[in-house]
Amino acid sequence: MSLSPYLQAPTQPPKQPKVALFITCLVDAMRPSVGFATVKLLTAAGCQVEVPALQTCCGQPAYNSGAKQDTQKLARQNIKKFADFDYVIAPSGSCIGMLHQYPDLFTQGSADHQAAEDLARRAWEITSFLVDVMQFKLPPLQQDIQVTYHDSCGGLRELGIQQQPRQLLAQVSGLNINEMCEADTCCGFGGTFCVKFPDISNRMVSHKTANAEQSKAQLLLGGDLGCLMNMAGKLKRENSDLQTRHVTELLADMLAAPALGEVENTPLRATNTDLGYRA
Amino acid sequence: MSQAKHLILSRIRKGLGRGALPMEQQQRLHARMAQPQRNLVPQRAQAQGQAAIDMFVAMATEAAAEIINISQLAQIPAYIGNLIDDDSRPLLLPQEPELTSLDWATANITTATRVAQKGDLISLTTCIAGVAETGTLVLKSGPTSPTTLNLLPDIHCVVLRKEQIIGGYEDAWDLVRQAKLPRTVNFITGPSRSADIEQKLLMGAHGPKRLVIFLL
Amino acid sequence: MQIKSPQFKDNARIALADANLQQALDNLKSGFPGKRAAAIGRLPEFDQLRDQAKNIKNHAIENLDFYLETFASKVQDNGGHVHWAGSSTEACQTILDICRSVGARTVTKGKSMVTEEIGLNEFLQQHSVTPIETDLGEYILQLRDDHPSHIIAPAIHLNLPDVSEVFAEKHGTERKHDPQELMQEARDVLRQHFVAADVGITGANFYIPETGSTIIVTNEGNGDLTQTLPKVHIVVTSIEKCVPTLDDLSLFMRLLARSATGQECTVYNTLSTGPRQTGDQDGPEQFHVVLVDNGRSDMVGDDLQDMLRCIRCSACMNHCPVYSQIGGHAYGWVYPGPMGSVLTPKMIGIHNAGHLPNASTFCGKCESVCPVHIPLPKLMRSWRETQHRQQTSPATARLAISGWAWLARHPRLYQLGSNIAIKAMRLIGGKRGRLHNLPVGRGWTLWRDLPAPEGNSFQQQWAQQKHRLSDTGGNP
Numbered sequence: 001m002s003l004s005p006y007l008q009a010p011t012q013p014p015k016q017p018k019v020a021l022f023i024t025c026l027v028d029a030m031r032p033s034v035g036f037a038t039v040k041l042l043t044a045a046g047c048q049v050e051v052p053a054l055q056t057c058c059g060q061p062a063y064n065s066g067a068k069q070d071t072q073k074l075a076r077q078n079i080k081k082f083a084d085f086d087y088v089i090a091p092s093g094s095c096i097g098m099l100h101q102y103p104d105l106f107t108q109g110s111a112d113h114q115a116a117e118d119l120a121r122r123a124w125e126i127t128s129f130l131v132d133v134m135q136f137k138l139p140p141l142q143q144d145i146q147v148t149y150h151d152s153c154g155g156l157r158e159l160g161i162q163q164q165p166r167q168l169l170a171q172v173s174g175l176n177i178n179e180m181c182e183a184d185t186c187c188g189f190g191g192t193f194c195v196k197f198p199d200i201s202n203r204m205v206s207h208k209t210a211n212a213e214q215s216k217a218q219l220l221l222g223g224d225l226g227c228l229m230n231m232a233g234k235l236k237r238e239n240s241d242l243q244t245r246h247v248t249e250l251l252a253d254m255l256a257a258p259a260l261g262e263v264e265n266t267p268l269r270a271t272n273t274d275l276g277y278r279a
Numbered sequence: 280m281s282q283a284k285h286l287i288l289s290r291i292r293k294g295l296g297r298g299a300l301p302m303e304q305q306q307r308l309h310a311r312m313a314q315p316q317r318n319l320v321p322q323r324a325q326a327q328g329q330a331a332i333d334m335f336v337a338m339a340t341e342a343a344a345e346i347i348n349i350s351q352l353a354q355i356p357a358y359i360g361n362l363i364d365d366d367s368r369p370l371l372l373p374q375e376p377e378l379t380s381l382d383w384a385t386a387n388i389t390t391a392t393r394v395a396q397k398g399d400l401i402s403l404t405t406c407i408a409g410v411a412e413t414g415t416l417v418l419k420s421g422p423t424s425p426t427t428l429n430l431l432p433d434i435h436c437v438v439l440r441k442e443q444i445i446g447g448y449e450d451a452w453d454l455v456r457q458a459k460l461p462r463t464v465n466f467i468t469g470p471s472r473s474a475d476i477e478q479k480l481l482m483g484a485h486g487p488k489r490l491v492i493f494l495l
Numbered sequence: 496m497q498i499k500s501p502q503f504k505d506n507a508r509i510a511l512a513d514a515n516l517q518q519a520l521d522n523l524k525s526g527f528p529g530k531r532a533a534a535i536g537r538l539p540e541f542d543q544l545r546d547q548a549k550n551i552k553n554h555a556i557e558n559l560d561f562y563l564e565t566f567a568s569k570v571q572d573n574g575g576h577v578h579w580a581g582s583s584t585e586a587c588q589t590i591l592d593i594c595r596s597v598g599a600r601t602v603t604k605g606k607s608m609v610t611e612e613i614g615l616n617e618f619l620q621q622h623s624v625t626p627i628e629t630d631l632g633e634y635i636l637q638l639r640d641d642h643p644s645h646i647i648a649p650a651i652h653l654n655l656p657d658v659s660e661v662f663a664e665k666h667g668t669e670r671k672h673d674p675q676e677l678m679q680e681a682r683d684v685l686r687q688h689f690v691a692a693d694v695g696i697t698g699a700n701f702y703i704p705e706t707g708s709t710i711i712v713t714n715e716g717n718g719d720l721t722q723t724l725p726k727v728h729i730v731v732t733s734i735e736k737c738v739p740t741l742d743d744l745s746l747f748m749r750l751l752a753r754s755a756t757g758q759e760c761t762v763y764n765t766l767s768t769g770p771r772q773t774g775d776q777d778g779p780e781q782f783h784v785v786l787v788d789n790g791r792s793d794m795v796g797d798d799l800q801d802m803l804r805c806i807r808c809s810a811c812m813n814h815c816p817v818y819s820q821i822g823g824h825a826y827g828w829v830y831p832g833p834m835g836s837v838l839t840p841k842m843i844g845i846h847n848a849g850h851l852p853n854a855s856t857f858c859g860k861c862e863s864v865c866p867v868h869i870p871l872p873k874l875m876r877s878w879r880e881t882q883h884r885q886q887t888s889p890a891t892a893r894l895a896i897s898g899w900a901w902l903a904r905h906p907r908l909y910q911l912g913s914n915i916a917i918k919a920m921r922l923i924g925g926k927r928g929r930l931h932n933l934p935v936g937r938g939w940t941l942w943r944d945l946p947a948p949e950g951n952s953f954q955q956q957w958a959q960q961k962h963r964l965s966d967t968g969g970n971p
Binding site for chain 3: 001002010023025027029030031033035036051053054055056059061062063064065066067068071073074077118137153156157158162170174184185186188189190192193194195196197198199200201202204205207212229230231232234236237248257258260261262264
Binding site for chain 3: 281283285286287288290291292293295296299300302303304305308309311315316317318319320322323338342343346354377390393394396397413414415420421422427428429430431434446448449452453455456460461462464465466468469470471472474475476477478479481483485486487
């Protein structure tokens with residue numbers, strides 16, 4: 001889980017690049033609004049966005065379960081699906097991180113390996129793509145809101161994503177980031193880890209939600225749906241009124257859908273008041 | 280060759296996919312050891328002159344060593360007299376005339392030149408260098424400098440001359456290599472300590488509780 | 496020591512409920528990581544040093560046979576003795592033989608994880624030689640008949656009252672509550688042992704083929720007394736701890752303490768070369784080095800070779816979010832945390848240690864702090880691949896993953912299944928926006944809710960939208 005060697009951004013932003021949205025299986029099934037938010041941001045940045053049909057998964061669950069051959073087959077499928085695009089963008093550091101690991105699945109020098117490296121060079125997580133590749137400036141947006149940001153592990157340590165989402169959030173007027181303690185510590189999701197070792201995972205997510213609560217933010221943001229569902233699920237179980245969303249929803253000004261785990265779009269909790277108070 | 284040695288070496292070679300190293304490669308490796316090259320030496324370990332002295336003092340102080348500036352060795356007995364107070368136990372010295380010849384009697388200090396034992400209070404030794412980068416003293420064992428003097432007494436005093444202060448560890452190894460390697464080379468940075476009880480730092484675990492450096 | 500790794504899940508559950516342990520682990524979390532960060536902040540070249548250290552360790556392993564033989568002959572030139580031990584048993588027997596050859600009844604010991612690994616204390620005791628641990632943490636554990644839960648802070652799982660209690664009981668003294676007084680008590684008791692011991696056993700952080708020296712790195716000074724006062728000094732070290740030259744050693748001295756405790760330098764870095772020399776008034780008369788293999792030579796050339804770079808600094812466990820919740824004992828054997836999850840299966844068998852490489856979220860923090868860049872998540876994954884290949888992982892999990900992967904390669908079926916699952920989840924949880932209880936995935940809903948899917952899948956909605964667009968001639 002070291003920083004990917006395939007992260008070279010061009011010095012000049014590309015003009016109207018042809019971009020494939022890699023929707024990722026979790027966003028596809030659980031939170032389509034993140035997909036639409038991503039498309040909106042990409043379009044605003046001047047990309048020609050397409051969504052190749054019949055997408056499934058990056059293969060990470062198989063890879064991390066030791067099923068290497070299954071992973072290779074899935075990797076080949078995705079390499080083929082995304083062959084004809086300038087860039088492949090997903091609203092997930094974890095899934096893009098997996099694409100950056102595809103070359104490790106194949107023998108150095110093989111055609112598969114070359115194709116995997118080629119895909120890895122074109123594969124970017126949405127916030128780092130907007131900032132590092134497109135040098136994108138957010139259109140004027142006003143949100144009087146206190147947020148806190150969780151750094152998901154895959155994006156942080158495989159793709160070096162830490163400043164990019166914060167840079168974009170800083171362009172929202174009225175928005176303040178209340179950094180939580182240990183923002184870069186794992187939330188305990190870990191894919192199959194959270195069901196294989198539920199007790200340990202629970203303790204980890206409890207620490208995370210406690211830190212998020214202590215930040216006194218109104219909204220917990222992150223860039224990976226797995227972690228967000230884990231944290232939102234814990235917050236809801238604890239009856240917290242801290243809401244959780246994917247960072248693209250806010251950046252794209254698409255906050256109509258209820259926050260994660262909510263049935264309707266309830267107002268954010270008040271700022272700087274006792275926890276538990278509802279506006 | 281012992282059976283175990285044979286098995287270990289052959290497993291390693293099997294893993295490396297080769298037999299014993301070719302002679303030529305062995306010679307290269309022998310040469311690497313005979314003329315050892317320095318790796319990256321951090322900026323801070325390249326300090327010289329007054330900068331090195333200042334860094335040594337700052338780092339040693341940070342490591343809880345006590346620094347006493349002196350202009351001549353003859354000042355030491357009075358300082359040690361204060362450290363000993365009215366304890367009657369002797370000051371242990373190495374058999375080095377520059378230390379044994381000091382006027383200990385006037386300061387009312389009894390001395391002994393022997394190895395240290397359980398129950399000893401204080402020793403005074405020389406050293407071969409002070410490493411600026413971490414405020415570390417370098418001491419060698421030898422016929423006139425028993426290692427126990429550095430370890431057993433409650434208070435260890437060391438004479439360090441400013442010209443002995445060097446930048447980094449590499450400089451220390453160069454000094455050590457000038458003669459046959461002694462049985463023991465001690466790099467000592469501050470007094471003994473432990474954090475084994477609840478991670479709280481306590482001074483004076485098994486080695487000296489105080490490390491006093493007379494900087495000449 | 497008794498292997499408890501197969502009960503990892505139970506061990507972890509017990510650890511999570513142990514308030515005393517949780518309090519002790521808070522000391523770890525609030526200590527080492529912050530100190531490490533501060534120390535590294537003061538050494539701008541730290542990352543370059545890491546790269547060089549990785550290269551030197553790789554070089555040492557690629558020439559390990561040569562360096563071992565060179566080291567051994569240097570030790571002999573210096574008047575010392577070298578013993579090669581393939582297994583734990585061989586190592587223990589060798590050490591016992593040396594002890595017996597000088598009629599030793601008690602031996603003092605400096606802190607050494609290799610001696611924990613080979614089970615030396617139990618072995619010596621069974622053969623009427625009494626080992627005395629002298630590191631404060633190890634001494635406390637020995638009195639409690641306990642084992643280390645951390646490789647450099649062995650008693651990290653204990654609190655002050657635990658120490659007070661065992662000292663009062665075993666020393667027959669009044670119960671003390673001041674840690675400084677407790678340490679003084681240990682100092683006084685152990686002084687007797689240091690002086691009385693016939694043999695002193697230490698580990699070695701590194702061995703140096705250039706000079707035939709070994710080095711120990713400590714803060715207390717116990718290792719130095721252990722190796723200086725008795726007649727015989729035995730160094731027990733493992734074959735991979737090779738650092739070719741003293742100049743190479745400088746690099747590791749700069750990395751080890753900073754990565755471990757966050758110190759600029761540990762108090763005592765002591766280089767030992769042979770027995771006492773002509774004219775020396777102190778120091779051991781005999782110097783023995785026991786080179787322990789115990790599975791390491793098998794790692795050369797295989798998937799786990801990178802692990803041989805490990806310098807046992809403990810940074811990986813100090814920063815591990817799993818270790819910091821459950822502590823070291825839950826791992827059930829000598830080496831805990833991420834490095835242990837790689838090493839332990841090699842030493843006690845993957846059939847015993849199967850949970851360990853799985854008990855990681857692959858968050859990657861361990862690798863990010865490793866001073867020699869060991870790709871710990873990758874090595875843990877390689878164990879998972881072994882388990883999958885040998886079909887030793889749980890069959891249900893294996894079938895589920897393979898079935899799911901098969902489905903993911905058949906996108907139309909996958910989407911059908913996915914859409915059915917979405918509908919089902921919305922049916923169960925739609926009213927509340929979340930699911931409180933799931934028949935499958937109980938591990939999730941035991942502790943947290945599952946946010947319900949928003950509606951139809953993105954791909955469905957996207958296709959519908961495109962369809963509408965094409966119906967209206969492209970104008971929305």
